[in-house]
Amino acid sequence: MSRYEQFQEFRSRLNDRILGQQPAGRQGGTLVTKRFFSLDGQSYQRGALDVPTKELLGLVASMVLRCDDCIAYHIDRCCAEGVTDAQLFEAFDIALIVGGSIVIPHLRRAVEFLDECRAKGVGGPVGG
Numbered sequence: 001m002s003r004y005e006q007f008q009e010f011r012s013r014l015n016d017r018i019l020g021q022q023p024a025g026r027q028g029g030t031l032v033t034k035r036f037f038s039l040d041g042q043s044y045q046r047g048a049l050d051v052p053t054k055e056l057l058g059l060v061a062s063m064v065l066r067c068d069d070c071i072a073y074h075i076d077r078c079c080a081e082g083v084t085d086a087q088l089f090e091a092f093d094i095a096l097i098v099g100g101s102i103v104i105p106h107l108r109r110a111v112e113f114l115d116e117c118r119a120k121g122v123g124g125p126v127g128g
Contacts, residue, residue: 004116007072044077052081056091059110063095066106072113079114079123088114 001009019034044054055077062070078088092110096103117123 002116002120003072003113004076004120007069007076007113011069011073052078052083052087055081056083056087059088060091060095060098063092063103063106063110064099066099066102068106068109071106071110075110075113076117076122079117082123085114085118 015037019037044051044058047054049057055074059071059074059078062074075088078091092107096107
């Protein structure tokens, strides 16, 4: 199973657990958690900024904060929203400038995940 597939399966399975789709007799998904997940989703809806721009912003913040799961999520969303590789690499550059050299290992994993997204056929144009 590829890293892309592992990420998708893990995220889906654990989100179901966290948000309350439990086996019989078990509870999950506190109101606070559900509200936070909802707020997060609403924040990335179209507003004054379009969705691809918001996903790129989320990607840069995730890279600077060095959260590989968040980086993978935002790359997947960027690809699904039609962000090109050229646009992604410019976002990577911004994250590197803001975050410094400590971002480099996360940049490597980001590019590897991007390659897997594209290999899975996620998203639109690859070029500029």
